[in-house]
Amino acid sequence: MSRTPPATRADYCAFYPIATRWKDMDAYGHLNNASYLSYLDTAVTLWQLAAGMEIDQPGGLRFLAVQNGCTYHAEARFPDVLHAGVRCGHLGRSSARFEVGFFRNDEDRACAEGFIVHVLVDAQARPEPIPERFRPVIEAILRGG
Amino acid sequence: MSRTPPATRADYCAFYPIATRWKDMDAYGHLNNASYLSYLDTAVTLWQLAAGMEIDQPGGLRFLAVQNGCTYHAEARFPDVLHAGVRCGHLGRSSARFEVGFFRNDEDRACAEGFIVHVLVDAQARPEPIPERFRPVIEAILRGG
Amino acid sequence: MSRTPPATRADYCAFYPIATRWKDMDAYGHLNNASYLSYLDTAVTLWQLAAGMEIDQPGGLRFLAVQNGCTYHAEARFPDVLHAGVRCGHLGRSSARFEVGFFRNDEDRACAEGFIVHVLVDAQARPEPIPERFRPVIEAILRGG
Amino acid sequence: MSRTPPATRADYCAFYPIATRWKDMDAYGHLNNASYLSYLDTAVTLWQLAAGMEIDQPGGLRFLAVQNGCTYHAEARFPDVLHAGVRCGHLGRSSARFEVGFFRNDEDRACAEGFIVHVLVDAQARPEPIPERFRPVIEAILRGG
Numbered sequence: 001m002s003r004t005p006p007a008t009r010a011d012y013c014a015f016y017p018i019a020t021r022w023k024d025m026d027a028y029g030h031l032n033n034a035s036y037l038s039y040l041d042t043a044v045t046l047w048q049l050a051a052g053m054e055i056d057q058p059g060g061l062r063f064l065a066v067q068n069g070c071t072y073h074a075e076a077r078f079p080d081v082l083h084a085g086v087r088c089g090h091l092g093r094s095s096a097r098f099e100v101g102f103f104r105n106d107e108d109r110a111c112a113e114g115f116i117v118h119v120l121v122d123a124q125a126r127p128e129p130i131p132e133r134f135r136p137v138i139e140a141i142l143r144g145g
Numbered sequence: 146m147s148r149t150p151p152a153t154r155a156d157y158c159a160f161y162p163i164a165t166r167w168k169d170m171d172a173y174g175h176l177n178n179a180s181y182l183s184y185l186d187t188a189v190t191l192w193q194l195a196a197g198m199e200i201d202q203p204g205g206l207r208f209l210a211v212q213n214g215c216t217y218h219a220e221a222r223f224p225d226v227l228h229a230g231v232r233c234g235h236l237g238r239s240s241a242r243f244e245v246g247f248f249r250n251d252e253d254r255a256c257a258e259g260f261i262v263h264v265l266v267d268a269q270a271r272p273e274p275i276p277e278r279f280r281p282v283i284e285a286i287l288r289g290g
Numbered sequence: 291m292s293r294t295p296p297a298t299r300a301d302y303c304a305f306y307p308i309a310t311r312w313k314d315m316d317a318y319g320h321l322n323n324a325s326y327l328s329y330l331d332t333a334v335t336l337w338q339l340a341a342g343m344e345i346d347q348p349g350g351l352r353f354l355a356v357q358n359g360c361t362y363h364a365e366a367r368f369p370d371v372l373h374a375g376v377r378c379g380h381l382g383r384s385s386a387r388f389e390v391g392f393f394r395n396d397e398d399r400a401c402a403e404g405f406i407v408h409v410l411v412d413a414q415a416r417p418e419p420i421p422e423r424f425r426p427v428i429e430a431i432l433r434g435g
Numbered sequence: 436m437s438r439t440p441p442a443t444r445a446d447y448c449a450f451y452p453i454a455t456r457w458k459d460m461d462a463y464g465h466l467n468n469a470s471y472l473s474y475l476d477t478a479v480t481l482w483q484l485a486a487g488m489e490i491d492q493p494g495g496l497r498f499l500a501v502q503n504g505c506t507y508h509a510e511a512r513f514p515d516v517l518h519a520g521v522r523c524g525h526l527g528r529s530s531a532r533f534e535v536g537f538f539r540n541d542e543d544r545a546c547a548e549g550f551i552v553h554v555l556v557d558a559q560a561r562p563e564p565i566p567e568r569f570r571p572v573i574e575a576i577l578r579g580g
Contacts (some may be wrong), residue, residue, distance in 0.1 A: 032458045067214070168476060172367075222535040
């Protein structure tokens with residue numbers, strides 16, 4: 001169990017609203033843990049698309065998730081809106097670790113914080129270098145950068 | 146990105162088949178990363194129910210997820226059946242880290258390995274000790290135990 | 291297969307934006323049919339909450355879905371935003387049929403149209419009359435009303 | 436609200452077990468209505484694959500859902516296993532209506548009954564005739580056939 005205190009909005013960069021859905025809750029009446037990983041996937045992809053990365057287009061980039069995870073600080077529920085802040089935790093040659101903080105409604109303390117490690121791959125799922133033109137775009141959201 | 150080689154079935158204890166669904170795949174034509182976290186949640190809950198823990202019953206135990214994560218070794222897709230092996234990675238006073246290896250069809254190398262940290266809480270979401278009667282049950286699936 | 295031409299926004303009343311998620315797409319690279327039923331459930335619940343119905347509160351109203359369905363006119367995909375327009379198709383003593391049209395981004399022709407029949411039930415899942423104070427609220431969005 | 440009494444297993448043909456998942460439940464502590472539509476999609480696809488239809492293969496068949504729906508007779512919950520029985524309600528030139536009855540655990544009365552209308556389409560989403568070799572396979576599960 002993480003003892004790290006929740007981050008604030010100032011710790012994250014680009015924000016995307018995630019409107020929760022009734023079905024995101026489980027029988028405990030709160031957002032199920034797996035729901036957050038789908039929000040995270042969505043927020044990172046929205047950032048990548050906004051940054052000009054042609055995800056899921058013919059001949060476009062294809063990022064494989066090789067690891068993900070999330071730490072939960074507080075419960076949330078439908079109809080809360082979560083504001084997902086995206087930053088990059090680490091940029092490698094073929095991979096990048098994207099980190100996302102989730103902020104409930106107008107709260108400034110994260111209710112959850114997660115990450116996903118993406119590896120850029122070719123059609124045969126072999127890693128390939130992240131194109132030079134995208135490196136400064138990613139560096140602009142590097143944590144503490 | 147994890148460099149740990151995938152575990153084998155011998156590294157895990159209780160197994161539950163997870164039949165994948167068409168909708169578990171995303172536009173990449175493989176099981177979406179968030180789908181695995183839902184499988185994991187389900188496998189651990191099935192183990193807890195089989196172990197006699199009264200989850201989600203009036204007056205029953207309530208486990209909160211405080212952290213989860215997953216490492217992906219290889220892609221899988223519908224209609225694969227994933228065999229989810231459950232073990233305990235750590236048993237604390239109020240919390241337990243459950244680890245799950247996913248094995249595709251008859252493969253012996255995990256295609257994914259994840260974990261969830263559960264904290265037992267009362268109705269006000271305050272941690273409470275895991276009942277003594279459940280400790281030996283959990284210890285029986287302790288990693289390396 | 292429905293031969294009815296798609297409705298326009300003028301045919302529906304209260305609108306809620308539904309931001310699609312990466313995972314809502316299936317291996318065909320479009321929004322999976324089951325995703326729409328979750329959008330529909332969410333839009334109707336948002337309307338009910340905005341109308342003052344205390345869903346999922348202690349002692350609050352509990353609506354059971356007894357039937358639902360959807361007709362698909364055109365494909366949509368992430369990151370489309372669907373605008374869900376809600377209306378009431380029929381108001382009974384204990385039940386109401388809510389109808390939802392989905393409009394992609396700024397389009398005026400529905401890409402999908404669905405419905406859900408809700409029955410108000412008590413704790414034992416027995417139908418009970420819709421409270422008088424909610425009838426005019428529902429009647430205000432009656433189709434052709 | 437449907438007044439049709441629930442069907443029995445004898446009314447359906449090919450059966451597939453659907454193991455429910457913790458996350459399939461919503462805040463009402465029962466399987467969410469949208470979950471059933473995903474089960475239905477999965478059961479029909481499993482039947483199609485078993486019948487030799489090359490779904491989602493390069494150059495394979497592509498079925499578009501143009502309509503779906505479900506009637507709910509009784510609530511179910513995790514960890515219930517639903518047994519999904521598939522039959523064909525109507526076979527057209529390019530389309531087929533597949534109907535699915537859901538039977539909880541060892542019950543013989545359906546807890547839910549749904550359908551999906553599939554249209555076979557080419558790469559440009561234009562209807563094309565169902566191949567002759569598949570017609571007798573589908574006719575073998577025609578309702579009342």
